[in-house]
Amino acid sequence: MKRYKYIAVMLSVSMMLTACGGNTSVETAADNINDTDVISESTDGETVTETADTSELFSNRDLSGDYDTGACEQIALSDTGSTSTSTGVTIDQNTITITKEGDYLVEGSLSDGMIIVDVDKTEKVQLILNGVNMNSATSAPIYVRQADKVFVTLADGTTNTLSNGGNFTAIDDNNIDAVIFSKDDLTLNGTGSLDINSPTGHGVVSKNDLVITNGAYGITSASHGFAGKDSVAIADGSFVINAGKEGIEGKVVNICGGNLDITAADDGINAADKDADTSGRGMDTQSDASINISGGIVKINAEGDGIDSNGYLTVSGGEIYVAGPSNSGNGALDYGIDASISGGIVVAAGQSGMAQNFGSDSTQGSILVNMQEKNEAGSIVTLLDSEGKELVAWTAEKSYNSVVVSCPEIVDGGKYTLKTGETSTEITMDGLIYGSGFSFGGGMHGGGGKPDGQRPEWGR
Numbered sequence: 001m002k003r004y005k006y007i008a009v010m011l012s013v014s015m016m017l018t019a020c021g022g023n024t025s026v027e028t029a030a031d032n033i034n035d036t037d038v039i040s041e042s043t044d045g046e047t048v049t050e051t052a053d054t055s056e057l058f059s060n061r062d063l064s065g066d067y068d069t070g071a072c073e074q075i076a077l078s079d080t081g082s083t084s085t086s087t088g089v090t091i092d093q094n095t096i097t098i099t100k101e102g103d104y105l106v107e108g109s110l111s112d113g114m115i116i117v118d119v120d121k122t123e124k125v126q127l128i129l130n131g132v133n134m135n136s137a138t139s140a141p142i143y144v145r146q147a148d149k150v151f152v153t154l155a156d157g158t159t160n161t162l163s164n165g166g167n168f169t170a171i172d173d174n175n176i177d178a179v180i181f182s183k184d185d186l187t188l189n190g191t192g193s194l195d196i197n198s199p200t201g202h203g204v205v206s207k208n209d210l211v212i213t214n215g216a217y218g219i220t221s222a223s224h225g226f227a228g229k230d231s232v233a234i235a236d237g238s239f240v241i242n243a244g245k246e247g248i249e250g251k252v253v254n255i256c257g258g259n260l261d262i263t264a265a266d267d268g269i270n271a272a273d274k275d276a277d278t279s280g281r282g283m284d285t286q287s288d289a290s291i292n293i294s295g296g297i298v299k300i301n302a303e304g305d306g307i308d309s310n311g312y313l314t315v316s317g318g319e320i321y322v323a324g325p326s327n328s329g330n331g332a333l334d335y336g337i338d339a340s341i342s343g344g345i346v347v348a349a350g351q352s353g354m355a356q357n358f359g360s361d362s363t364q365g366s367i368l369v370n371m372q373e374k375n376e377a378g379s380i381v382t383l384l385d386s387e388g389k390e391l392v393a394w395t396a397e398k399s400y401n402s403v404v405v406s407c408p409e410i411v412d413g414g415k416y417t418l419k420t421g422e423t424s425t426e427i428t429m430d431g432l433i434y435g436s437g438f439s440f441g442g443g444m445h446g447g448g449g450k451p452d453g454q455r456p457e458w459g460r
Contacts, residue, residue, distance in 0.1 A: 057233040057254055063213050065153045065189035067103050067128050075115075077108030077134065098125055105155075109133040110141075112165070118145040121184075129192065130155040136179075137165035144182035145174070152180065154192030154215045163197040177223070178202035186228075187211040188237075196220070202227055203243070210250065212237055212258075224249050225262070229274060234258050234296070246270045247300070251288060253309075255318070257295040267334075268300035268322065271309040285336040286310040293318050293344070301397055303327075305334035306348055313339035315346060315358075315406075323397035324350025331355055333404060341366055345407045347381055347392060349400035357404055357435055365410025368435030369418055369425050374401045379421035381405065386415040 073086035075096060082091050088100025094113030098104060101123035106115070107130040114136045117125050125147055134141040141162045144150045154160060162179045170176070174183060179198045186206040188194070193216040196203045203219040203226060204210065210228030213235040219225040225241035225248060226232055232250035237258045241247045247262035249270045262268045271289040289311035295318040300306045306322035307313060313335040324332030332350030333339065340361040357368035367383070376399050383392040383405050391409045403420060410416065416427045427434060 057231075057256070058211065058213060058235050061151065062187045062189060062211050063235060065151075065191065065214060067105075067126060067153060069105060072103045072105035072128060075104055075106045075108075077106065077110045077113070077132065079109070079111050082108070082110065082113070098127075101125060103128065105130055107131050111135055112137045114139055114141050114143055116143045116145055117147050117150055119147050121146060122148050124149045124151070126151040126153055128153045128155055128190070129158065129160040129194070131158045132160045132162070134161070135163045135165060138167050138169040139171060140164065140168075140176050140179055140181040142180045143176060144184055144186065145172070147182075147184050149185040149187065150182060151187045151189060154188075154190030154194055156191045158192035159195070160192060161195045161197075164199065164201060166199045168201055178205035178227075179221075180204045182206045182208075182210075185209045185211075187213065188215060188217075189213045190215050193217070198222060203241075206230075209233070211235075217241075219243070225264075234260075236296075246304075247302070253291045255291075255293045255296055255298060257318075258297075260296060260298045260300075262298070262300045262302070264300070264302045264304065266302070266304035267308040267330075268302035268304075268306045269298075269308070270305070271311060271313075273310065287312075287337065289336070290314065292316075293320060303330070305330045305354075306332040306350065308334040309339075310336045312337055313358075315339075315341040315344050317344045319345045320348070321394055322346075322348035322350070324348060324400065326398060327351065328353030332400075332402070333357075341406050343408065345392060346404060347394040348404040349375075349381060349396050349398075350402055351400065352402040355402040355404070357433055358406065360433060362432055364406055364408060365412070365414070365429055365432045366404060366406035366434070367410065367416070367418060367427060367429075368402070368404045369420070369427075370435070371401045371420060371423060373423075374399045375421040375423070380419070382419040383407065383410075384417040384419070385409060388417075391416075 075084045082096055088102055090097045094110055097116045101119055103126040105128045164179050168177050178201050179196045185208045195218040198221040200222050202224045203221040206228045209230050210232045214237050216238040219241045222244040224246045225243040228250040231252040232248055233254040235256050239260045241262045243264045245266045247264040247268045251273045253269055253271050271291045273286045273288045276286045289309055291309040292314045294316045298320045301323040303325050306324040322332045328351040331354035332348035333356050339358045341358045342363045352370035358366040379396055381394045381403055385391055392405055392407050412429055412432055414429045418425045
């Protein structure tokens with residue numbers, strides 16, 4: 001497994017907005033990273049571009065999704081007998097096992113079967129899904145038992161479907177609980193589409209690093225949509241996630257681009273170190289956990305926390321819109337240690353009981369306002385400058401009595417009007433952070449002034 005050093009997203013991440021942006025092809029993304037002034041190293045055939053920021057997250061092969069159809073080994077799926085002429089493939093009824101490094105073009109359908117990747121720990125495998133429809137009644141349609149890294153590439157113009165039948169039965173010592181389940185590093189790329197249905201488990205799980213650089217994904221899962229134990233990194237792609245628990249979860253979550261629409265019964269995006277020693281300090285303060293958003297459009301509707309990091313939250317670009325929880329025990333934004341914003345647009349609406357604003361290390365202005373009365377679903381959150389120019393407008397999907405708004409036009413000393421439904425709040429920025437929020441330590445996150453003519457405790 002390749003170990004990356006994860007560094008909080010800072011100003012240099014602006015370069016990645018081009019490299020990973022939602023309208024950038026994977027080829028262009030790779031070219032942009034290659035053109036940067038960096039140090040590169042070759043590791044097991046992969047050229048990894050290194051800088052002091054998130055370009056460490058994506059190798060050239062992660063971004064490209066390239067393959068040569070003529071050089072690929074072929075696997076044809078069929079209920080009447082799957083076939084392959086490759087010496088690196090064994091077939092036992094409807095279980096296809098890949099035992100040698102290489103590129104494998106997979107097509108066809110299986111109503112109950114699975115592909116197992118079981119190669120040497122130093123070897124890489126690329127699975128190109130070329131119009132695959134595959135269900136496993138009792139396990140994962142794609143299971144990576146062992147490899148250095150596996151690439152699942154969605155062939156251009158294809159629609160692929162993977163599903164589980166509602167039960168996961170152990171076939172070895174690993175706790176397989178996802179439609180795509182990998183014990184090692186996993187990359188999803190390509191320009192096709194993938195629909196995943198997991199009625200009793202997760203959508204996609206990597207027990208190491210999970211990277212997604214392109215493709216269109218529709219995920220319906222009873223538990224997490226995407227989970228990477230060590231990390232989840234997204235460069236680009238289109239995502240519609242409906243999750244019974246967290247939409248995306250990892251110790252470190254990096255979103256550099258893409259268009260994400262997440263509906264979650266628990267947290268929309270969660271960063272947690274599952275191996276951390278939490279004795280005496282709880283799960284809410286983990287210095288290794290972080291969520292870093294530098295690009296893309298992220299829309300979240302969550303009944304738990306909208307964005308929840310047990311450690312740090314950093315935002316340096318992109319657009320984020322959060323319809324937070326209906327209950328006061330969770331917040332639209334939630335972090336255990338600190339949060340900062342240096343770019344992008346954020347509108348996060350939820351309940352005031354656990355509301356948090358960005359912290360004092362921010363270099364972009366952020367406003368938190370709590371209200372006495374709830375605003376109904378369908379009401380519009382609008383931020384105007386002193387001349388009445390509309391800076392931000394967003395329609396809330398659920399009722400709320402707290403909202404965080406941040407955009408580049410909010411500056412120290414500026415005057416603004418925040419409209420929430422029929423209510424208007426006049427705001428004068430005394431510093432960059434306006435309105436404090438809940439803190440697990442008993443204090444307040446953020447700071448700044450109060451609504452003009454209103455009670456200062458409304459910032460609590």
